[in-house]
Amino acid sequence: MSCFSSDAPPSVSVVLGRVLRDVLTGQGMPVAEFQRRSGLSAHELSQDGLRLGLDRHERLRTLLPLIDPAEIDRAPIDRDGLARYWPDLAALWFNEPDAARAVREWVMFRPLIGSIDAVELHEQPDQLVVTYRPVCAGAAARQSVMANFAMLRELLREHQTAAGTGALRLQAEIADIGLSRHRLAAQHQLQMPVRCSGQADVHRLIVRGPALRLAAAPSNPWLAERSRAHLSARLRQLLMQPVCDDLAARVEQVLAARWDAPDGLWPGDTGGSDAAEVDDAAALQRAVAQALGLSRWTLRRQLDASGLAFADVVERLRGRRLQALLPRTDLSLLDVAWRTGFRSASAFSRYHRRRYGEAPSQRRRSLVEV
The missing domain is CATH 1.10.10.60 (Homeodomain-like)
Known part of the structure; x- marks a missing residue:
């Protein structure tokens, strides 16, 4: 299942730049330096609907290695962080009764965050496989993969708790992570088993278990439907929304x-x-x-x-x-x-x-x- 129409130009939300700005300025980087290195002005960072293309997204990626690894441990991707930066998406993603539906909605509406990297969902009766292919390579690719898989882990945390021990299991397969120290660091950050995928540019998150489609978590169907309709309209608008890199x-x-x-x-x-x-x-x-x-x-x-x-x-x-x-x-x-x-x-x-x-x-x- 492809997540988004190929007719849309690849882009990411300027909110990603805002997240990176908050992390790096929190580490001590001057705001003016972040703006110079990212190519994003204060005015543009304040525009929620702005979309960035490949050029400025690549400039943001070059700043990823500057993040202190300890900063990630101190401020992991969590429900509060998602609700702060993407409140409309969090309102739907954390309001699904079963894990399968939560993953499906994440893949469907993730282009509102970014569609530059390819994300696909493959459904089988006993498991879901999210495949992630970033356009970059090396450390920047691993950091993008880790951020997205951590987001999914957080979406499924309550479903795992409600299902009970072993009823819902997550496993990550990350390319180019053969070294044991890298794999252990990824397991610590993602809080799930991690192994090397064996393919150069393919990363997978596998969700399986008897509680995969069990309606165990509390949800509000009316609110979920309202959120879904609103996000679907935004997704349609995205096809016509220009990328502001020129x-x-x-x-x-x-x-x-x-x-x-x-x-x-x-x-x-x-x-x-x-x-x-x-x-x-x-x-x-x-x-x-x-x-x-x-x-x-x-x-x-x-x-x-x-x-x-x-x-x-x-x-x-x-x-x-x-x-x-x-x-x-x-x-x-x-x-x-x-x-x-x-x-x-x-x-x-x-x-x-x-x-x-x-x-x-x-x-x-x-x-x-x-």
């Missing part, structure tokens, strides 16, 4: 967030000269670069390398927004001005006349009539 797309996303904010500022932005009427292209570019964790000159250089100028990105987004917002009669012209980056109707009117050769009100009438 720099121009990231700039547009930051601009849109700034223009949609009630005061045109981001949290923590104190205003000042950069909060004046946004006719000052340099000030706007500086504000966007800061939100992305870049200098203004780095942003300019990277956009130039892709054949774009910052002003072109701004104009492209403004044009799309004007086409969508100007015909909306429920919005005042000042609202439209605000959402396209202007702080006054006069500045917006001057821009519009210069760009389109007519006043915004005239163009609105023509668009509404069409």
Whole structure:
């Protein structure tokens, strides 16, 4: 059973970056260094729906070896941690009556966390086999495998307790873990037997026992169905959700967030000269670069390398927004001005006349009539 449609671009939730940031800054890494090394700005880390592609996911993977192994033991993946970072997923995963259903729902909705690594579920009458194939190799692959298998172990902990000793058994098969010290460390972390899978890139978690499909754990069917419907809708939306790794797309996303904010500022932005009427292209570019964790000159250089100028990105987004917002009669012209980056109707009117050769009100009438 495949977990997700192959039509969706591989991506991971920005929440994974938030988890890694919390762990590494807890170990003493400065926030600014994490942002520089991960390529994630504070603004992007605050966007729950943001999806990251292969490039920035790989940058996150390079930070995994920096995690102190003792930190993993002190703060294992547990129910509280899952509920903190993925409350909607935890609400379903910890509300299933039997182990088989809990594993099935984990595989089904795991793409909401990440779909870059391949995860499949193979069901047999007496056992379930979760196969995990990460796109990376070596230590980074093992850490990804351990994190995912630890998550599954936590989902099944209550089912094991309710079923009784030996009625539900877990076993991990991890590639490239032949050394006894590595295997013992993995057994300690996962709290289950671990052996080498014998294949270079295939990792498995096997769940078996007479209580596999026994409804033993307490559950709320109504709440589970509500959660399942909500998550299914999010999974369908994921097929159409863009991956925000392209720099121009990231700039547009930051601009849109700034223009949609009630005061045109981001949290923590104190205003000042950069909060004046946004006719000052340099000030706007500086504000966007800061939100992305870049200098203004780095942003300019990277956009130039892709054949774009910052002003072109701004104009492209403004044009799309004007086409969508100007015909909306429920919005005042000042609202439209605000959402396209202007702080006054006069500045917006001057821009519009210069760009389109007519006043915004005239163009609105023509668009509404069409």
